Amino acid sequence: MLKESVISELQKIVGKDNVLTAPEALKAYSYDGTTSWIHEPDAVVFPTTTDEVSRIMKLANAEKIPVTPRGGGTNVSGGSVPWLGGIVMTMTKFNKILRVDKENLTATVEPGVVLQDLTMRLAKDGLFFPPDPQSFLGATMGGIISENAGGPAGVKYGVTKQYILGIEVVLANGDIIHLGGRTLKNVVGYDLLHIFISGEGTLGVITKAELKLNPLPQARKTLCVVYDDVAVAGEGVFRVLENGVIPCKIEMIDNWVINRIEEMMPIGLPKDADACLLFEVDGMPEVVEKEAEKIAEITKKYGAKEARIAPNQDEANKYWLARRAGFAAVFGKAKQVFAEDVTVPRGNIPAFIKKIREIAKTFDVEIVVLGHAGDGNLHPAVLTDPANKDHYERALKAVDAIIESAAVEFGGVLSGEHGIGLEKKKFMRKVTEPAVINMMKGIKALIDPNNIMNPGKIWE
Amino acid sequence: MKDLKELKKIEQFSDQCMKCGFCSFFCPVYQEEKMETSVARGKNFLIKEVLAGRQEFTPEMGDIIGKCLLCKRCAANCPSKTQIDRVVVGARAQMVKEKGLGAIKNFAFRKVMANRKAFGKYARLMQKFQWMMPTTEGKIKHLPDFVKGLGKRNFPALSKTFLRDQVKPVYKPQNGQQAKMRVGFFMGCAMDFVYPELGLKIIDFLTRHGVEVVVPEDQNCCGAAIYFSGDLETGRMLADLNIKAYKDLNVDYIVTGCGTCSSTLKDYQKYLPDNEDQLQRYTEFEKKIKDSTEFIIDILKVPPEEFKLKKEFEGKTATWHDPCHLIRYQNIKDQPRAILKALKGLKFVEMPNADLCCGMGGSFSVYHYDLTKKIALKKMDGIKATGADIVVTACPGCMINLLDNVLLNKMPQKVHHLLELVE
Structure with missing residues (x-):
């Protein structure tokens, strides 16, 4: 008061x-x-x-x-x-x-x-x-x-x-x-x-x-690339980049998300695909045409089943609408969702995805992936229900395992874009050197000696 | 434990919200107030608190759930498809159940609006005294300053003769045509008391296109203002009266020229049922209801060349305002545009944000007139940007509010119902 x-x-x-x-x-x-x-x-x-x-x-x-x-x-x-x-x-x-x-x-x-x-x-x-x-x-x-x-x-x-x-x-x-x-x-x-x-x-x-x-940018082009294996999709990400195309977006939706999207708003995503990558390129009209073709070529060369270049903006919008709906689909399906924000170096995406699947199996929980594959910020999300105590415990353990493997095993970070706040606080110390935490504390004490600015967050 | 029956009914919708806050971008009230209590996410959170037994229907809570236009812009753009309109109406219903309606609404809803004869009587009484109201221009009056609660607003004059006193029970198709179908006409309060010529015009249009029109005398107010305010009990009473009025008339459809009425009649099944029987009867009723624009294009399938522009609109530029109750409650947006585009001699220009609520929100504008004016200002900006001579819509509720705000902002545009333009 x-x-x-x-x-x-x-x-x-x-x-x-x-x-x-x-x-x-x-x-x-x-x-x-x-x-x-x-x-x-x-x-x-x-x-x-x-x-x-x-x-x-x-x-x-x-x-x-x-x-x-x-x-x-x-x-x-x-x-x-x-x-x-x-x-x-x-x-x-x-x-x-x-x-x-x-x-x-x-x-x-x-x-x-x-x-x-x-x-x-x-x-x-x-x-x-x-x-x-x-x-x-x-x-x-x-x-x-x-x-x-x-x-x-x-x-x-x-x-x-x-x-x-x-x-x-x-x-x-x-x-x-x-x-x-x-x-x-x-x-x-x-x-x-x-x-x-x-x-x-x-x-x-x-x-x-x-x-x-x-x-x-004057023009944009969207591609929907279909994969039989989510890990191969993960490889597709860095293959495109190493072959000289830098799309403005590379997003991944896995089989579970594809099917939820198709339930909510059928737009014709392949329900049997293990994963899809959505690419967007932007720039000069001539350049985006070429880049889109190049992406289709590279992804197919590295194991994609199909690469569809959206013929017009309407179809492109449909894919991106679906991508956004994916987020709601995940949250709508579970009482509680731990939407992780771990980020790994791009080259480790395939291995990390395999690891996520193993973790899901080990702890017997649903873990879905719909994230910014292009920068390794995959947003694996663990679905659970706090009312089911046993399941909830397993989900928490799965989250620990995801963070542990991403941040330690695969050389990534705890949070790519959401920040620590309260949600990731308990992991902060685990993945940060004590000297670094002390430095943060020192900076905070210098700038805000009475600790009144948004207290209780990050490292506290 | 308190009986939270009305809230329990909407709990599943309330649970849909995942607190992303995207609704803030679409909410006309939030855009003015920039406060979390104005927006769907905030209201939904507080309603969940009531469900959890941590929040009472305090006067503040009443204000918060009252301050929603039910324009459904947030719901239409919600990633998790939360039907916040149902949540808000459910909360209002729960509040009415616990706290009553309050003296003014109790009188207005239950003693006046729920009773066609009484409503007519009071309207006639107002009509007798409307000479006291200063005239703004022609047939437009404005409420004098002493009616403080309503502010100094412009108002179309009540008609000398109400529609109900002019209509015949049955209209045969014109020119000796064989009747293609038989429809019941639902006039609605605004058309009855303020725009009777419009009602006659619609009947004329329908009969000219081979439709037999019946106008039952015992039809009532659709109940929008009543049940959206949470008075579900009176809402159900009106629903039952209206269903009864058309029951034995053997009509294929029930058509109305008021976007709010058509949506309200269709949605009895959504907001009102208290038991299976009601759900079934209201759902049955819904199937017959058609908005006039929807009926003319989708059912009658009047071809473009049969729409003739009335002489007085020759050479004018028109823009279209989407009533919330058409575009979002009924997904009617192409039909009125099809009619506008078919009218040769009229130039049709889309306004920016045509789907933006005009700010009326039924009784919302009575309690929050200042907000109504601010929200309407954005609509006015859109209208101005088109350079149109006339603003066209298909909801008398919107028409009244658009008219008020066009005059308040000293704009030259006239406001018309779409079917007023048609010969």
Whole structure:
């Protein structure tokens, strides 16, 4: 519970309508996109300027009240859940696109801008922001930066951190600092910008960002490549790349997902296929034609059963709609889903997929794969039901085994794009050197000595 | 343990939500308020809390579940296909069950709207006093400032003679044609009290195309505002009255020119049943219901050359507004466009976001008029972008709200029902 005086201070800063304390409102800010990480805040505030954020932070710091920054709340790590209560600082009303600079291919945005709104605005000028977390309909720029989000396009374009030139941050004590700048090159001292990108809101509140943009590609082509063996599909990924084509997306859906999609919205995916790879290439019209043909040729050479180049955008859209529906299909079929975010080097995809199948067998649980194969971010998902205790225990063990094998055996990482938050906390220590954790703690103590910024997350 | 019967009915739909939050992008209310309590995910979470016994129907909770247009934009775009409209209506029903309707709705729904004669009487009473309402232009009145709750809104005048007082019980096909089929006409409240000429026009169109039309006198309000507010009991009473009104008329279809009415009549089976018998009867009734646009194109199959544009619209540019109750409740979007495109002499231009809710939401606009105006502003932007002379739709509810907002924003466009354009 916050003191009356704190509530009235907050109301003075952002106005009465922008401070919520009704029990119903607090409940509505107790969750994010995960299934079971839930904790209520004591108040929800909606700042709309950097100055307001700074004044809120000064107040919270003086009173040692936890502050959890939150945007659209679409994250899937527990990152925006106020684990120790306190204030949820919601940025959804702090949401202007301040500038689109065609000459420099940059944009300046406030933290509450929704990615899809930005995409639509930029398209008017023939530009785009390449990172494409699939929560783009709700995800806000502050969160995208804080989680260093990525998506299918990562294989060609990389992730958020490659597209942030500079940010404005309000620190725990209310100080306003600027990191990075507006230039592509910048080597002025330590690269502190990148500590805040992927800081998961534990170091400060991002209040403005300078984004690097690309010109919108003129053409796209989609391929659906069918495999009898999911591991061979895994090999197809790096064969295409090593033969000189860099698609903007390579997505994998396995047999289980294909069949769920066909149940939900039949679009003619081959139900007996062990897996499909969906490729998208983008660029100049002549180039995408050639690249699509080349992908069909290479994948067939390396064991694909069939490679279908979508003849038109309608069919292409169908494949991508199916890919997105796959996500819902998985979540709709089980009471609880552990959607893992482990990422392995591409060359290890086939071996890792085989390992996942073994793990599923060992623990007798369903593990499905629908992920960004192009960058090794496979999202194996373990399906279970907490009500079935025995099954749930086995599912947990399967998750442990997946993480262990990905991160240790195959030289990958615990999380590729979701972040640690609460969901992956218990694995963090297992896969991170103690000296590195200590360094993180040291940085946190330096920047936020009272530990009020999104406490309880990552390494805590 | 409390009896959560109405909520239990929708629990399975509520469970579908996986909290991805994509609904926020499509929700007109969230887009204005940017608060989690405005959007489907937030409402659904809180309704689940009620189901879990951790949340009561407090006044705040009432506000939260009340602040939904039921436009179904979120549901239409939901990756896990959560039918949030059913969840919200179920929650409202549960709340009505526990807390009652409140004096105003109780009077409006149960004493006035549920009783055709009483509704007519009150409408006539209003009609007598509408000279007190200042006139905006022609037949458009606006509510005076002292009706504070409703704000200063523009309103089409109530008609001098209601449709029910003008219609005959049976209309034979014109020009001595043999009747192709026999349909029951469902007028709906807005057409009855505000747009009677439109009702006659639709009957005329149908009879000219070889349809015999019967208009039962004891038809009632469809019940939209009533059951969507959670008063399922009165909703069922109206459903039963309407089913009875058409029961022995031996009609092939029941046709209405109001998008909300057609969807409401079709959806009795979805929102209202309390037992197997009702489910069966409402499902049976649904099969007969056709929206006028759907009936004309899909059933009558009127060919394009038979649509003649009325003289006064010659050379005009028209744009189309998709009523939520047509496009998302009934998947009717091509039929009205087919009619518009068939009208030679009329230029048809799509507006951006044609499917965006106009902001009316039935009683939503009574309780949240400021929000209605803000949401309508986006619709107005779309209309402006087309440079159209007329905004065409097929739901009198939308027409009333579009008219109000066109005038509020001092725009030149006229608002028309699609079938007003047709000779």
